[in-house]
Amino acid sequence: xxxxxxxxxxxxxxxxxxxxxxxxxxxxxxxxxxxxxxxxxxxxxxxxxxxxxxxxxxxxxxxxxxxxxxxxxxxxxxxxxxxxxxxxxxxxxxxxxxxxxxxxxxxxxxxxxxxxxxxxxxxxxxxxxxxxxxxxxxxxxxxxxxxxxxxxxxxxxxxxxxxxxxxxxxxxxxxxxxxxxxxxxxxxxxxxxxxxxxxxxxxxxxxxxxxxxxxxxxxxxxxxxxxxxxxxxxxxxxxxxxxxxxxxxxxxxxxxxxxx
Amino acid sequence: xxxxxxxxxxxxxxxxxxxxxxxxxxxxxxxxxxxxxxxxxxxxxxxxxxxxxxxxxxxxxxxxxxxxxxxxxxxxxxxxxxxxxxxxxxxxxxxxxxxxxxxxxxxxxxxxxxxxxxxxxxxxxxxxxxxxxxxxxxxxxxxxxxxxxxxxxxxxxxxxxxxxxxxxxxxxxxxxxxxxxxxxxxxxxxxxxxxxxxxxxxxxxxxxxxxxxxxxxxxxxxxxxxxxxxxxxxxxxxxxxxxxxxxxxxxxxxxxxxxxxxxxxxxxxxxxxxxxxxxxxxxxxxxxxxxxxxxxxxxxxxxxxxxxxxxxxxxxxxxxxxxxxxxxxxxxxxxxxxxxxxxxxxxxxxxxxxxxxxxxxxxxxxxxxxxxxxxxxxxxxxxxxxxxxxxxxxxxx
Numbered sequence: 001x002x003x004x005x006x007x008x009x010x011x012x013x014x015x016x017x018x019x020x021x022x023x024x025x026x027x028x029x030x031x032x033x034x035x036x037x038x039x040x041x042x043x044x045x046x047x048x049x050x051x052x053x054x055x056x057x058x059x060x061x062x063x064x065x066x067x068x069x070x071x072x073x074x075x076x077x078x079x080x081x082x083x084x085x086x087x088x089x090x091x092x093x094x095x096x097x098x099x100x101x102x103x104x105x106x107x108x109x110x111x112x113x114x115x116x117x118x119x120x121x122x123x124x125x126x127x128x129x130x131x132x133x134x135x136x137x138x139x140x141x142x143x144x145x146x147x148x149x150x151x152x153x154x155x156x157x158x159x160x161x162x163x164x165x166x167x168x169x170x171x172x173x174x175x176x177x178x179x180x181x182x183x184x185x186x187x188x189x190x191x192x193x194x195x196x197x198x199x200x201x202x203x204x205x206x207x208x209x210x211x212x213x214x215x216x217x218x219x220x221x222x223x224x225x226x227x228x229x230x231x232x233x234x235x236x237x238x239x240x241x242x243x244x245x246x247x248x249x250x251x252x253x254x255x256x257x258x259x260x
Numbered sequence: 261x262x263x264x265x266x267x268x269x270x271x272x273x274x275x276x277x278x279x280x281x282x283x284x285x286x287x288x289x290x291x292x293x294x295x296x297x298x299x300x301x302x303x304x305x306x307x308x309x310x311x312x313x314x315x316x317x318x319x320x321x322x323x324x325x326x327x328x329x330x331x332x333x334x335x336x337x338x339x340x341x342x343x344x345x346x347x348x349x350x351x352x353x354x355x356x357x358x359x360x361x362x363x364x365x366x367x368x369x370x371x372x373x374x375x376x377x378x379x380x381x382x383x384x385x386x387x388x389x390x391x392x393x394x395x396x397x398x399x400x401x402x403x404x405x406x407x408x409x410x411x412x413x414x415x416x417x418x419x420x421x422x423x424x425x426x427x428x429x430x431x432x433x434x435x436x437x438x439x440x441x442x443x444x445x446x447x448x449x450x451x452x453x454x455x456x457x458x459x460x461x462x463x464x465x466x467x468x469x470x471x472x473x474x475x476x477x478x479x480x481x482x483x484x485x486x487x488x489x490x491x492x493x494x495x496x497x498x499x500x501x502x503x504x505x506x507x508x509x510x511x512x513x514x515x516x517x518x519x520x521x522x523x524x525x526x527x528x529x530x531x532x533x534x535x536x537x538x539x540x541x542x543x544x545x546x547x548x549x550x551x552x553x554x555x556x557x558x559x560x561x562x563x564x565x566x567x568x569x570x571x572x573x574x575x576x577x578x579x580x581x582x583x584x585x586x587x588x589x590x591x592x593x594x595x596x597x598x599x600x601x602x603x604x605x606x607x608x609x610x611x612x613x614x615x616x617x618x619x620x621x622x623x624x625x626x627x628x629x630x631x632x633x634x635x636x637x638x639x640x641x642x643x644x645x646x647x648x649x650x651x652x653x654x655x656x657x
Contacts, residue, residue, distance in 0.1 A: 011281065013471065013587070013606050036588055063298070091301030091316070094450075098442060121587050121610075123469055125450035130406075130438035139518040140406060142435040145581070156522070160582065161431055162535045164527035170519040180588045181581035218301050218316070222447030227307040227477040228279075231468070239625060239636040247637045248647040251619060252655070254635045255563075255596065258617055 001054030001152055003045040003113045004105055006132070007038040007073060009066040010122045034069040037117025039076075041178050043185035045115050046077040048150060054112075055079045059104055061089055061097060067201055075188025075196035082108070086205035091218030094123075098131035100216050103209040105136060112152050114175040118143060126177070133175040141168055145181040262317055263301055265292045269313035279308035328421055329484040332358040334390070335413065335427035335436070336369040338404075342381050345497065345536075346428030348388055350490060352498035353455055354426060355389035360457040366392040366422065370412045372402045377509060386505035388498035394420070396510045403521055404432055408514035410439040415512050417444065422485050424463050426455075429489035430535070441487050447480035448487040451591075453494045453614070463488070471587050471610025492535060493593045527582055532566040534585065539596045542568030542585060542612070546601020546622065546641055550578035555645055556600060562652045568592065570599075570608045586611035600641040604629025621645070 012033040034042075045056045058073040060066045061084040070081035084104050092100065105114065114133070119126035126142070133140035145165060146158040152172065159166045160179055188196065206213060214220060240250050272290035279285075284298035285305060292314070294305075306314045332354045337344040347367065358365040367390045369375070376382075377395055385393055396412040413436065417425060425440075427433035429451040441448035454466030458479070463486040465478045480486040534540060541560040543553055553567070560567045569583045585592050587607040597615035602608060604620070604627055612618070613632050620633040621641045630636040637644055 013610075063300070087296070090299070091303075093447065094438070095442060095445065095447065121471065124471065126434050127438040127441075127448060127450050130435055131442040134410070134439040134442035140435070140439070141519065143431055161524075162533050164525045164582075166521055166525065167523035168519055169522055174518070179581070180584075222445075222480050222483040223449060223478050224481060225303040225476050225478055226464070228302075228304045229307065229475050229477075231472065231475050237631050237633060237636065239630055239633075239638050241625070241638045244639065244643040244647045247621075247639050247644045248651050250635065250637065251598075251644075251648055252651055254617075254619065258596070 001048060001052055001113070002111045003048060003054060003056050003115060004108060004111050005038070005042045005045045005056060005058045005073070005078070006101055006114065006116045006128070007042060007058055007060050007069055008035045008117075008120045009033070009060065009062050009069045010035045010120055013121060032065065032068065034072055035117055035120045035122075037119060037121070037178070037180065039117070039185040040180055040182050041115035041117050042073055042076060042078065043183045044147065044178055045113075046186075047183065048113070048147070049077070052151070057082065057108055059084065059101065059108070061085070061092070061100055064203075070201050071196040071199060072188060074199045075192035076186055077192060080202075081199065082202045082204055084204050084209070086216075088206050088213060089217045091221060092216060093221035093223045094125050094127040094131055095222055096216050096218075096220035098128050098135055099220060100209070100211060101128070101132050102135040103211040104204060105132070107204070107209050112172045113150070113155075114138075114173070116175065116177045118177050118179050129175055129177040136173075136175070139170050139174045140176070141170060141174065142177045144176040144178045147176075147182075263294055263296070263299060264315060264317070265294060266313045266315065267291050269311045270309075271311060273310065275310055276305035276308050276314060279305045326423065326482070326484050329423035331364040331366060331420065331422040332361070332424040332426070333417065333420070333422035333485070334365070334367045335425070335433065336367045336385065336393075337428055337430060337432050338369070338371070343385070344428060344430065346430060346433075346490070346492045347385070348497040349492070349495040350426050350428065351385070351388040351390060353490070353495045354424075355498065357424060357455060357457055357463070358391075361423070361461060363423070364391045365389055366394055366420070368394045368396065368413060368416050370396045370401045370409050372399050373397060374402075377507060382507060384500065387500035387503060389501075389503075390505050392506045392508060394508050394510060396512050398512055398514060400514050400517070403524070405517050405519060405521060406435055406439060407517040407519065409436055410443065411514035412512055413440050414443050416510065417485060419510075425485045425487045427489050429491045433489045437487060437489050444485070446483040446485060446487060448489070449478045449480075450489050452488045452490045455488065455490065462486070468614070471606065472613055473606070473610070491591075491593065527580070529580055529582070531561075532564070534566045534568055534583070534590050534592050537566035537592070537594050539563050539565035539598070540568045540585070540592060540594045540612075540615075541565045541598045541600065542570065542602060543573060543579075543600050544570040544602030544608075545572040546603075547573055547578065548601075550576075552642075553579055555642075555649075559598075559645055559649055559652075562649060565598070566594075568597075568612075570602045570605070599629050599633070600645060602629055603627045604632065
């Protein structure tokens with residue numbers, strides 16, 4: 001069983017503060033972390049490997065600093081890591097990112113399963129997983145909360161929906177995006193950390209993955225951001241202190257006011 | 261593909277410096293300098309510059325000629341009862357966009373033969389603004405499955421060439437549209453909260469990122485269709501009017517899918533689902549114990565509300581994950597969100613701060629939840645909520 005896990009380095013929002021005067025994000029000096037939802041995908045891959053044997057390969061596209069999360073992944077139990085890094089990859093939207101990852105996945109080849117987190121916490125698009133699956137021409141299952149059965153040819157999984165869940169059977173290779181419910185990711189072990197320190201991480205650029213330049217980075221991105229702004233916060237932030245009865249009346253009064 | 265500072269326009273005001281998420285800009289000798297090794301070409305600085313001194317140039321490739329594409333197409337997501345309400349919301353917005361573009365509004369329904377082609381569902385769609393309803397029909401479309409539905413929608417788009425394609429940002433829409441967009445090699449903007457047409461006739465898509473802490477406006481200039489998923493409960497639902505429309509039936513055979521739906525299970529603990537609810541009563545760490553959620557459930561039942569949770573109660577196993585609101589859970593936008601014993605971490609706010617009204621009950625008067633609340637009650641939820649329940653019961657009897 002060969003499993004590829006796509007991970008992304010994102011700013012750690014635990015440390016992001018809001019500037020009280022301007023109500024904007026203070027992003028300077030914020031450390032980068034592995035996208036929290038990707039950690040669940042990685043953990044699931046490692047568990048499948050531990051049960052049935054195989055290999056876990058992590059890939060990430062980003063600047064050279066993104067090596068940090070790939071090392072962390074090796075510390076958790078991934079076998080190999082590839083960093084897709086090239087100035088030409090910069091400014092990629094979801095389509096260009098998916099194409100780049102697809103080319104790298106094809107170069108790795110011979111995979112049974114691709115796992116991704118449901119979405120990244122910075123862009124929040126949830127599009128890269130399904131787009132990779134389409135470009136590879138393999139099935140996808142999104143919002144996976146449980147893998148019931150899996151072998152090299154097929155899997156039965158539970159997928160979360162708005163109203164409950166679905167049980168889906170799929171042939172492999174396939175791509176799953178996972179939600180937090182699927183597991184609790186482990187911390188890197190001491191032995192893992194030592195291994196991660198000296199692990200060799202391949203760096204692949206445009207030519208290594210034989211990608212077409214006009215399909216990567218900014219030039220391969222159909223969408224373009226024309227403006228970024230901070231949303232208005234209209235909330236009053238008014239606080240009420242009083243007895244429990246007064247508080248309950250205040251809430252009922254408020255609910256009546258807004259429904260009329 | 262490059263970014264540059266027009267030195268004649270830059271006056272070294274430093275407005276761009278904090279705007280850069282990658283700390284790639286510094287001002288040297290009164291001119292902004294961009295460190296290209298750290299720059300990610302995200303464009304955050306471009307809109308921040310008061311002098312339009314920063315430009316990103318990109319070589320464009322014309323894959324499709326935009327002038328061949330006309331009309332607005334809305335994906336008609338179905339539910340067991342008929343049509344998902346988000347479709348009615350997309351019809352009001354879609355009508356507005358189509359009128360601005362002076363073009364047609366159509367709805368795509370992907371169905372099997374059991375689906376009636378002449379009934380109140382179709383009439384309702386036309387009455388709410390559609391000029392045409394396309395019905396793509398095959399036995400494979402009995403229930404939603406990603407691969408055949410992708411085939412159907414791509415078939416329709418390639419045949420009728422709409423310039424704009426919209427779907428709800430539901431779990432179905434957010435699974436289906438990326439596949440369709442990738443096959444058509446066009447742009448897709450996720451989870452939009454605003455849509456408009458600019459002076460060039462382009463779709464301007466506004467969406468939150470970073471858990472709603474920043475907003476981005478996005479366009480797709482050179483490829484067609486321009487595609488977006490739109491957040492549920494943001495747009496107004498279209499109202500019914502007496503009007504006429506066409507129904508076009510397309511018999512279409514998709515490829516055999518690699519996936520099979522074995523079971524569709526309703527979660528009994530979700531009496532009302534979070535995405536549909538007008539009111540959500542939500543509990544946080546201040547709930548202290550699993551059994552105390554019964555108190556919030558009682559309040560929720562009285563208000564006809566759904567039951568939500570912040571992350572800690574889910575992590576402690578007090579309530580299932582399907583109730584979690586926030587960055588690693590669901591994003592909700594009810595009319596009223598009642599946060600009980602929730603401190604209001606950035607991660608939680610990311611999932612609920614766009615609610616119309618927020619009521620917070622918390623003992624700690626410094627809790628950050630109060631900053632986003634319209635009504636903040638500084639008090640113990642175990643004192644306030646029981647009285648609230650009593651009053652609501654007395655009021656309803």
